[in-house]
Amino acid sequence: MKRWRSKILLLAGVAGLGFALPALGQRETPEPLLPPGFGDQDTAPTPAPPSPDTEESGAPAGNALPPVAAEPSVAASDRPVIENAAVEDLEDLAAQEIVPPIEIPEESRRPTNIVGPLRAENWGLGFNAFGSAHGRLLTSLMGRLDAPLPSRWTSILLRRALLSEVPAPRQVNEVDWVAERAWLLLRMGEADSARMLVQAIDVDQYTPRMFTVAVQTALATADPAALCPLVGPGKAVSEERFWPLAEAMCAALSGDAARASALIDQQRRRMGETIDLLLAEKVVGAGTNTRRAVTIQWDGVDSVNSWRFGLASATGLKIPDALMRSAGPHVRAWEAQAPMIPIEQRLKSAQDAATIGVFSNAALVDIHSLVGDATDPSEIEASVAGRLRRAYASPTYGARIGAMRDLWGDEEIGGDRYGRLILTAAAAAEVPALESQSNRAEDLIASAMSAGFDRRASRWGRIVDAMGDDGDRAWSILAVGTPRPVVDVSRSRVEAFVDRDGGHRGRMLVAALAGLGRLEDPASLGVDPAPRSRWAQMITAAARNRQPGTVALLAAVGMQTGGWQGVPPHHLYQMLRALRQVGLDYEARMIAAEAMTRL
Template identity: 80%
Template sequence: MKRWRSKILLLAGVAGLGFAIPAIGQRGSPESLLPPGFGDPGTQPSAPAEEAPPTEESGTTAGTPPPPVARESSVATSDAPVFENAAEEDLESLAAQQIAPPIEIPDESRRPTNVVGPLRADNWGLGFDAFGSAHGRLLTGLMGRLDAPLPSRWTSILLRRALLSEVPTPRQVNDVDWIAERAWLLLRMGEADSARMLVQAVDVDRYTPRMFTVAVQTALATADPAALCPLIGPGRDVTEERFWPLAEAMCAALGGEASRASQLIDQQRRRLGGNNIDLLLAEKVVGAGTDTRRAVTIQWDGVDGVNSWRFGLASATGLGIPDTLMNGAGAHVSAWQARAPMIPIEQRLKAAQTAATIGVFSNAALVDIYSLIGDGLDPSEIEGSISGRLRRAYVAGTYDQRIDAIRGLWDGDEIGGDRYGRLILTAAAAAQIPALASQADRAGDLVASAMSAGFDRRAAAWASIVDGMGSGGDRAWSILAVGAPGPVVDTSRSRVEDFVDDQGSVRGQMLVAALAGLGRLQDPGSLGVDPAPRNRWAQMIAAAARNRQPGTVALLAAVGMQTGGWQGVPPRHLYQIVRALREVGLDYEARMIAAEAMTRL
């Protein structure tokens, strides 16, 4: 055990030397994001290879002791001067020194694995009993089968808080595997930094095979190949992933062992072929090390897709990935790219919009990115840029000028992402606009923009104007009806029926479901939304709410949204989700999810 721990610590030390680069599948049979052949199911670990016998080149053979070394006479046999062997004297002095043993972590100083999570109840966590007495295998099974990212930004934000909450390991599941499942789901949601917080909360010598898989994916998702270095030795003991030799080469280069890194890369070139994209990306990381003298040009022609290996190594070296490949990689990979520090910020703008839409980035994060872009522009260029227009949206001299700037950003296709993402970009600016009757025609977008970032009270200031607009203000009215802290607009049954008649069955029934779930409308069944829990999922989320398990409710809410967009979410599911969240004290989150539904439908 001491030798194994020492090996881990030495590898971790190597990872820190000459560091030039900053620092995921289902349960059972995880779908690897690594390149083909990288991540095939491993067999049982083989026994350690015996030490190889000396070669013939060394002058000895196995079982034959080396010949004795002749010693020089201590008495001069001639009148020639005698020179002392200074190197031998230094070696003798070194041997006499006391070499400190490898550092061992006492058991009492180890970090616990039975309770892990950076968010406590007083810091946005859902509480120590967030999952209550729920069965661990049920929870991990739901996590493993969840299709992420989710169609709802606010449901994703809530699920992130649940997964990061400081909670104990539920029954019938391994401590470390429980943490690994939470991190793996966060990765699939696009939450690379959140996943890393969980992975790094566990000491490497306590990793399970499942955690090794997730830790590798986390290192790649965060564009941090150096994070692979402490995993190589112990990881090889439990898995037979074929990317370990490439990882070892990169870590050797980052640790200043240029010749060894080159030797390992050359060995893999003979095995994989010189044009293998995964090898070339690893060699590019090696080239970032000290004295490696390797320059690699990456050509994406012929590459069929982006996986975590390709994303992680390309992003770590600041290499841009073509849009054609990124478009097929999924929204979660775009969210990884949005926070990759080595990629130029100008190349991360569209990815940042996507990250905001799926709940990874906030309004403040988007504004910060465009502010950094603006700081680097020439004063003559900033006025017509997105950064300049965003600045006018916040600080222009009149409200009319601000609103014009905001409207220009909503309609600006060059920003990228969908329109909801652009509403998030302007949320804080829209929230600062007072309720003006002269801008009633834009009330729907201004209310939607403010509500997209949770400015519910400021959005509610438009209630009196919206109520007086009749059916012409239906969009803003529906958002305020479910998103405002209280009943600030008319939600009488006759008003709801008029909305259902005007808007059609989809938006109308979703409004009915949200209002009923919030307790603001009675008898939703007469308006087409059945409130009874008719299926197993509805019964489970209702039971979790009764048992006061907000974490379980958040997870089941995400399960109830397994569809590509809001159009596919059944109204009866929205009713059960909003009702359950309100029962466990998450009224604000319930209202934001309902407001998002009315905004995006």
């Protein structure tokens, strides 16, 4: 059985809300990723609301919460017609009981009440990150969250919160709590992070919800072997149609070719020649002595789900670009991390992964460098790797900046322009503040800030200040992103910026400066600081109760929109203020700098 991985990228450098909690109803339950009959979820009964006297819940009595964890459906299947004794024998072979799982000694069992790989000294948010917040409220917020988020830095912070070593909150099943965290990480594109949480629970402790999430995690990480410990206990929990296919793949991977073939043939009679069966048969063909060669044709396939992604990626099959583009950025982030996919095919997905916070600047540079190592020397100079090398090592700063500009404007690299700024972040941070390069200050500052190089970006303060109106965009990034003010943030300077901008970006700057404690009376400049919505009251209460994990989750809730243009200024103010109150000043500044860069 394939050994599970534990590697994770820990660092990055990785239409409006409606506006408050009522808009969270956009997603009552996680969107199913498997095809019909492959893990579809029925809507579970709506749980009872939390106690009205719970301050952390922020929900009044009688306001019912959505389902915490949908149970797998039971898919009915017709028995095949037995036409002859040989087929009956094969049926009997396929129906044999699999070897029961090894029992874990009691003293070797891992706890389920405290789970998470990140401690406070290792980028976690602390043991009390969620404090005494109501468990059903937290899992409800996680389940309704529409991910990936529009903000890279908010996503990075939320990942740290979800991976923090924390106890299970009250009134929620301990294992289901871990499952909801892993499921949200999957939807954020964090397949390897989700796997770390799933692996932390012993299989014999799984709930039906955890079985569902564990299957999705195995597929998102393109690791069919990870399904094998789940098959026996999973079949006892539900009769999902994918279990026989998973059992066939595991039989092949363990060398039992006859049983694998019997199971596949049995499912072919029930399902027909579907793409989902053929992909499973492709995995079976990779086993020992199976003698099965399968050709996969994507004609007629109109979508990519986790089953198709996971099995195709595990066998090194290329999924057509049109299908991958329709799959969503979180699936492209899974692709960027899939080890069996040729690295050249993962480049554009890696850019998408960086934009949503899954890949760091260092990871992006590494993947392009690996491709560069395999590039013909005669072609290296024109490649991304060659241009990156010039951005880092050209003899003059002008030449370095020229190479960076070339990368920023090359849409063939993949991702959006912000993703390409992340690619050059470390190189941009190495460029000193030069008056001769002041016309490129905005891009250099934005690139450095995208990966968190705030102190190096601060060196441009004096030059940007001297640029006056011509340096407005660079000034706005420095005004909110540096550890201490290095540019003029007087009220008159802010008012002048708002007058010239006259739109959303100006109000967002006011909200960011006020949220960071660098501007008084934001109301007079069009940003209401009062926590009037239910969401604002909840994040304010979480900050007051010193719950950084709850604040991080609610900050993500406040960004339920397709892009930064949809984030309301008063939401940005409340989330930055709350982050500062719980000691996350750096993260607050990076989120504000990202807003000024991407608006």
